[in-house]
Amino acid sequence: xxxxxxxxxxxxxxxMETSYCIxxxxxxxxxxxxxxYSKKAFENNGFEVVMHFDLQxxxxxxxxxxxxxxTLLGMCNAALAIDAxxxxxxxxxxxxxxxxxxxxxxxxxxxxxxxxxxxxxEIADNGKLKSLGKRAKDQLQKALNEVxxxxxxx
Amino acid sequence: MKYYHEKTLKGVxxxxxxxxxxxxxxxxxFGILTEIDVKxxxxxxxxxxxxxxKIxxxxxxxxxxxxxxxxxKIGAMLPCNVIVQQVDDGVEVAAVDPLASMQAVDNxxxxxxxxxxxxxxxxxxxxx
Numbered sequence: 001x002x003x004x005x006x007x008x009x010x011x012x013x014x015x016m017e018t019s020y021c022i023x024x025x026x027x028x029x030x031x032x033x034x035x036x037y038s039k040k041a042f043e044n045n046g047f048e049v050v051m052h053f054d055l056q057x058x059x060x061x062x063x064x065x066x067x068x069x070x071t072l073l074g075m076c077n078a079a080l081a082i083d084a085x086x087x088x089x090x091x092x093x094x095x096x097x098x099x100x101x102x103x104x105x106x107x108x109x110x111x112x113x114x115x116x117x118x119x120x121x122e123i124a125d126n127g128k129l130k131s132l133g134k135r136a137k138d139q140l141q142k143a144l145n146e147v148x149x150x151x152x153x154x
Numbered sequence: 155m156k157y158y159h160e161k162t163l164k165g166v167x168x169x170x171x172x173x174x175x176x177x178x179x180x181x182x183x184f185g186i187l188t189e190i191d192v193k194x195x196x197x198x199x200x201x202x203x204x205x206x207x208k209i210x211x212x213x214x215x216x217x218x219x220x221x222x223x224x225x226x227k228i229g230a231m232l233p234c235n236v237i238v239q240q241v242d243d244g245v246e247v248a249a250v251d252p253l254a255s256m257q258a259v260d261n262x263x264x265x266x267x268x269x270x271x272x273x274x275x276x277x278x279x280x281x282x
Contacts, residue, residue, distance in 0.1 A: 006223070020258040021227045050195065051188045051211065055218065055229060058187070062215035067222065072229050074188065074211075078199035085192070085204075092192060092209045092237040093158050093250045100229040115230040119258040123157045 023113035037150035045143035047075040068103040160248035171245035184212040
């Protein structure tokens with residue numbers, strides 16, 4: 001991959017401390033496994049995949065540029081979503097919650113990052129939405145922690 | 155903080171509003187990558203009746219590429235969402251304001267890109 005397509009901020013510490021995401025890195029699974037285990041872990045925690053977007057493939061197809069593997073999964077917890085929509089009718093702008101699965105600069109190391117709903121919903125300045133964001137964050141964090149367990153079970 | 159630009163279209167059906175905004179986005183270089191039917195999802199999952207409400211995920215590839223090179227986890231905010239929902243006096247279309255949604259990201263290079271995308275999305279909504 002040429003230098004011009006080098007992605008910024010791939011420093012481990014910076015990556016783990018991103019203000020708008022919660023992230024984990026894995027060294028023991030393939031890219032497809034990372035997708036499968038993530039889906040499973042989030043589904044076990046009440047989320048459903050409502051969007052699957054292969055950004056690497058899209059950039060290649062549209063711009064003929066090579067970037068590292070980068071896939072987005074949009075996760076929705078219907079019960080939380082309907083509560084959020086009832087307190088803020090335009091909250092769909094921030095839905096679904098994205099999971100980013102990407103290769104890192106380090107060979108064989110993959111990163112799974114989840115949008116921090118508290119950070120995303122903060123801009124709406126709606127107290128009720130904030131407490132829903134807190135619930136969503138707890139569930140997403142729990143699911144993210146289980147991604148590795150999926151791997152261990154096999 | 156306001157995180158969207160919106161317009162209520164009168165005298166058009168829900169489907170016509172979707173077509174209109176899809177065409178207008180295309181003019182500005184955005185393709186619709188994903189479409190989430192909120193009404194259908196809530197019916198299927200919770201058996202709840204909800205008003206017609208769709209989330210369109212719009213992506214302008216050159217901008218997405220630039221944003222990604224500037225910030226590795228920007229995928230958290232992609233694609234740019236445009237929501238279309240039935241309201242009492244018409245069909246409301248609202249597009250995300252990327253400057254607001256990217257506020258949590260402390261990255262000057264990204265802010266410049268967000269500003270360009272914002273002006274494109276704003277003109278899409280205004281032109282409806």
